[in-house]
Amino acid sequence: MSTFVKNIERITGDIGILASFLLVPLVLATTYEVVARYAFEAPTVWAYEVGYVLTGSHFLLGMAYTLQKGQFIRIDIFSQSMSSKMRALIDLIGYSVVFPLMIWISYGLLGHLIAGFMKGERSGQSALNMPVWPFRVVFMVAFVLLALQVLAEIIKSLKQYKELKK
Template sequence: MFDTIYQWLVPLVLLAVAVLAVLFAAFTGFAEGLIRVVDAINEGIGRAVSWLTLGTVVVCFVVVALRYGFSTGWVWMQDIYVWFHAAVFMLGAGYTLKAGGHVRVDLIYARLSDRRRAWVDIFGSFVLMTPYLVVMGASSLPFTLSSWSILEHSLQPDGLPGFFIIKSVLVLYVLLLAIQALALLARSVLVLRGLTSYAPTAMTH
């Protein structure tokens, strides 16, 4: 029971400390630097992993061509495009949040003032995203550590080794999404303080 409590307590405490640090930064002038650093991290990672989309298409095409054109193929090659696909979505989540690309009702959000958008983003960060990140963090870390402890192999015969590496992407997903959510929180607080230049752009697609 203690292990279970500890498992859930750690991400809650870390998230609470992080939120307090962001609020402190927003009211003491350090938030601008925090936002720039977090945006740069997720921008770089997002642009880098976007190339894996092309890799996914190419490898998938080769797998299909080999299977139906030559009646051959390799399981490890199928693992590659599945892993690429997973990495794009997991590692690109923070960048997507930065760009405002996650699903929401943009028809309403785009019509709001900067201050009202800031309140919506604060509400979304605390009420919707925080519980999700806590659950994902508490669930994925033991899951990933267990995989590393046995250096888990692909579940498929003749699949890729190092299955623990792709499972680690779950932890990175939580981390990258969490720091971008904190940057969004910092932006929202700055907007409420009157610094509207930090307001995120509303997408109208």
């Protein structure tokens, strides 16, 4: 496998593992909120918003890692009857269609991030009313990382197709 693909997959793996650690503050914040609300009748103004930001960040930053590990949903009922060469070709075509879409989404998210930062946009989801730009950074980074992983999958599928074609 090329050094380029290995580097992408190392970055994807590192960020995916780091994203898994977002579950710790999520669980702590949710537990604190439940105890404060029901045991002390003193709900927080921050737990809801922190919870959905951490959940979203965990999900988004895990997308590329999930793709790298081959854990996205596939319709195996169709592909299991195909040859390895045909499956590699379908993967190559599919990833080649998805890659420009990931680039387009990443570019659009950059504009959305800049606009939110320049306006000082805030969430309006709770009394905490967090600024939205940090979450938009996560959003954009997640889709750039997914685009890079899709590119790595294109390279791997192309290599596999070429090897099976011989």
